[in-house]
Amino acid sequence: MKTFYQKIVLSLAFIFVFVLHASAWSWLNVQNPRTWDKWGQGTIEDALLTVQPKGIYMECELYLTFSGRDNNFLPSDTLEISYYFSLPSKSIVHDSWLWVGDSIVHARLIDRWSAWQIYESIVKRRRDPSLLYKQWGDYYSLQIYPMMGNEQRKAKITFLVPASWTARSVSCPIPTDMLQASKIPLEKLRVLVKESPEFQNPSVPVIPEASFKRTQDPDFGPCLETFIPGNYIGFSQIYLSFSHFVTNGLYLSTLNNGAEGIYQMAILPSKFFQLDQPKKLLFLFDFEKKNEYQAGGNQVYAELKNLMANYLDENDYFNIIFSGPQPMMASNSWVKATPENMRQVFSMLGSTPVQNFSGLQELLTSGIKFIQKTGNKGSMVLLANTDHYATNDSANLLMDYLKTFEPLPVTHIVDFDNSYTWYYFGGKYFRGNEYFYTLLTRHTKGNYYQYNYWDNNIADMLTKVFEISGGKISSFDLHTSMKEGFCYGRFNIEDPGQAIYLDKPILQVGKYYGNLPFVAELAGIYNGQPLMVRKEIPASQIIPSDTLLAKMWAGNHIASLENTWNYDNEMISQIVESSLSNRVLSVYTAFLALEPGMEYSIEDPGNPASGSNGAKIFAEDGVYSLDRNGQPSSQTTGINENSIQTTIFPNPFHNRTRITISINNFRVAGNIKFTIAIYDITGRKVTEFDPHELFFNGTMSVEWDGTDASGRQLKEGIYYLQISSTLFKKNVRLIKL
Numbered sequence: 001m002k003t004f005y006q007k008i009v010l011s012l013a014f015i016f017v018f019v020l021h022a023s024a025w026s027w028l029n030v031q032n033p034r035t036w037d038k039w040g041q042g043t044i045e046d047a048l049l050t051v052q053p054k055g056i057y058m059e060c061e062l063y064l065t066f067s068g069r070d071n072n073f074l075p076s077d078t079l080e081i082s083y084y085f086s087l088p089s090k091s092i093v094h095d096s097w098l099w100v101g102d103s104i105v106h107a108r109l110i111d112r113w114s115a116w117q118i119y120e121s122i123v124k125r126r127r128d129p130s131l132l133y134k135q136w137g138d139y140y141s142l143q144i145y146p147m148m149g150n151e152q153r154k155a156k157i158t159f160l161v162p163a164s165w166t167a168r169s170v171s172c173p174i175p176t177d178m179l180q181a182s183k184i185p186l187e188k189l190r191v192l193v194k195e196s197p198e199f200q201n202p203s204v205p206v207i208p209e210a211s212f213k214r215t216q217d218p219d220f221g222p223c224l225e226t227f228i229p230g231n232y233i234g235f236s237q238i239y240l241s242f243s244h245f246v247t248n249g250l251y252l253s254t255l256n257n258g259a260e261g262i263y264q265m266a267i268l269p270s271k272f273f274q275l276d277q278p279k280k281l282l283f284l285f286d287f288e289k290k291n292e293y294q295a296g297g298n299q300v301y302a303e304l305k306n307l308m309a310n311y312l313d314e315n316d317y318f319n320i321i322f323s324g325p326q327p328m329m330a331s332n333s334w335v336k337a338t339p340e341n342m343r344q345v346f347s348m349l350g351s352t353p354v355q356n357f358s359g360l361q362e363l364l365t366s367g368i369k370f371i372q373k374t375g376n377k378g379s380m381v382l383l384a385n386t387d388h389y390a391t392n393d394s395a396n397l398l399m400d401y402l403k404t405f406e407p408l409p410v411t412h413i414v415d416f417d418n419s420y421t422w423y424y425f426g427g428k429y430f431r432g433n434e435y436f437y438t439l440l441t442r443h444t445k446g447n448y449y450q451y452n453y454w455d456n457n458i459a460d461m462l463t464k465v466f467e468i469s470g471g472k473i474s475s476f477d478l479h480t481s482m483k484e485g486f487c488y489g490r491f492n493i494e495d496p497g498q499a500i501y502l503d504k505p506i507l508q509v510g511k512y513y514g515n516l517p518f519v520a521e522l523a524g525i526y527n528g529q530p531l532m533v534r535k536e537i538p539a540s541q542i543i544p545s546d547t548l549l550a551k552m553w554a555g556n557h558i559a560s561l562e563n564t565w566n567y568d569n570e571m572i573s574q575i576v577e578s579s580l581s582n583r584v585l586s587v588y589t590a591f592l593a594l595e596p597g598m599e600y601s602i603e604d605p606g607n608p609a610s611g612s613n614g615a616k617i618f619a620e621d622g623v624y625s626l627d628r629n630g631q632p633s634s635q636t637t638g639i640n641e642n643s644i645q646t647t648i649f650p651n652p653f654h655n656r657t658r659i660t661i662s663i664n665n666f667r668v669a670g671n672i673k674f675t676i677a678i679y680d681i682t683g684r685k686v687t688e689f690d691p692h693e694l695f696f697n698g699t700m701s702v703e704w705d706g707t708d709a710s711g712r713q714l715k716e717g718i719y720y721l722q723i724s725s726t727l728f729k730k731n732v733r734l735i736k737l
Helices: 004-020 112-125 297-311 339-349 360-373 392-405 434-444 458-468 548-562 569-582 692-697
Strands: 026-031 039-041 043-053 057-067 078-086 092-100 103-106 108-111 129-136 139-148 152-162 169-174 188-193 199-203 213-217 221-229 238-244 250-257 260-267 280-286 317-322 379-384 411-415 422-425 428-431 448-450 472-492 506-526 529-537 589-594 599-602 615-618 644-649 657-663 675-680 685-689 699-704 717-724 729-736
Touching (some): 112 589, 139 152, 238 297, 250 506, 280 297, 280 360, 411 434, 411 458, 434 448, 506 548, 569 589
Antiparallel strands (some): 026 039, 078 139, 599 615, 675 685, 675 717, 717 729
16 A cells, blocks of 8 residues: 555656646556555556547557566565556547456446545455546556566556548547557557458558558457557657548448437538538748757658648649758649659658758748749648747848738748747747747738647647648538437537538537438538538438447547536536446546456445445456456356347448447346357358457447458358357348349
8 A cells, every 4th residue: 555655756746747748648657555665667568559440439459568677676576557648639448458367357347436445455455456547638547456576467448539530531549659658668569450341441651661461360350460660659649540431521320229329420521511622732841950859840741741641632732842052842833632643742752851951031932932823822831940030020021021922822830849939029928930920821811830749749730731721611500410300419529619621520429319311401601601501311321330339429428527617416426327337437437357256345336425335346247257268257147139239231242241249238248158150041150250349348340251261252142140159049141242
């Protein structure tokens, strides 16, 4: 048990690390909780990330193996792991595992007060628990006890990450920030991904060597595999990207329960409104190494290449100019943004075209003259970290010079200056060239963004430029409903407000009551004229979702309650109830994994002040333990054929279909052994699926490409999906065309 002073020191260290890494951080400490002098930075020995696109979110499973090596611990030292980390903004944590010897313990979600009470008592008794809880916002803590001085401990954290949508791709950040806490740096991060009919062709654009190869993982099944080299861990922010096949500007997926259901929706306004106007973007680079910190010119260039491939389509145009003794232009004319043209230009420029040189006046002049020479159509995007026009006199002189070239093109600026040199005039402080950049963007009706390493990442800053470049709709309104019914409980992953940019996606999750078709109406003012589009989406265009959609809605609902300023006991009880019933982590709950066979008496869940009528928690009561073969260690009854729900889409199918299986009353079903297989019409088993996900989550989703266990394509005909246990068998017909 930590002393009071140990807890104070650890809390201060936690706050110190948070202040230094306000946007993304991690910290790993290993300590003997019974002594002051036995502590040190922990090491992450191995890391595996699995990713599956789920629509507006991606599901990530992060497997971590910890140790305390190179800290002079004795083999007999009994240590506690304290791991503090942040997840991408608005992530939803919904599962945690702990390895105890060769067994896997599936954590139970309980109220936070009870979890801490149990965890602290276990640490006193030297037994095996883990505790995962939410500090606040996007910050979390994982505690594991015990770990002997010469041993390792393994855990898994499962979470949903909001996806970033463009007209071409869907992506999510790879949480490499979580791995920077390791004392001994990781050599590589293994990444496994699952494709689906809607999301395919995974890539890590900023790491060309991280190409994906098909593999058969013993736990994850058929998938694609790549490795993130250790030198990229902590490299700004790395994104995993998938291509998608949304052509009309709307992605819609639902989870039905009779007349009620949950939906998730991604709208690309430019496609939905059919206002996809060609863009012409001229990128200008002006960088000096003296002002670099975590955002060098060639690093910005690498991120820009990735985003151009995602945000520009074949109707758009681009060009690039780099500062130098003589400004270097990629092309003498606009370049049509086809994939082949972009590859040719990037190949010609090489990987490090940005020079250590500042010639801002010459660069801007070259850009203005180019746009005027080519018809005065196009916008400039200045990417710079220089500060040679920081005084008001020099800024005003340069602005007056540029005005001699009127009319000036719309100019957007991303300022990467991290020298933090400040200048005071006009009653205000300005950082570097901020005063000049403000003058230029206001005069040309552009936008000015300041990069700050602690609060931003390069990709997010550049994304803003692409999103605003397509124009905007003001007085915006979005309304969803059913043709026979209504929608309610809507949550936008990012509130669009009263104005939306046509190239910025709208991501929403909500509930509905009634019958399809689904109706989406968007309205607003575009170029001074009112505009309204209404679309009905029939069932044939709606993609069935699995039960993770319920967790998406619950996670947003819980976050909205947590962000309420006026807290009271009723609000806290509502958060706890929603968290426990949906198995989604909140600030008032925690995932607790207990050693199999452990039992503890606790106070009433959700009421830490009751002090009476304590309820007993067992390791087996919702904390499912597995034997060394990965199978449940015991079985329960109470489940039958009617408890199994299946969705197969499409069916009939040609190349591939997605099979989703869920169990009603999952708390009862947790320890039943299942077999899931495909049989042909003669009764011969042709392939089998790993049912572990069904054990752990009460739901599983798998894609079948119509092949047998050896990977051979099966002939057209009728097949049967059989879900069987010692208690029942359920068959569902599939037709392969």
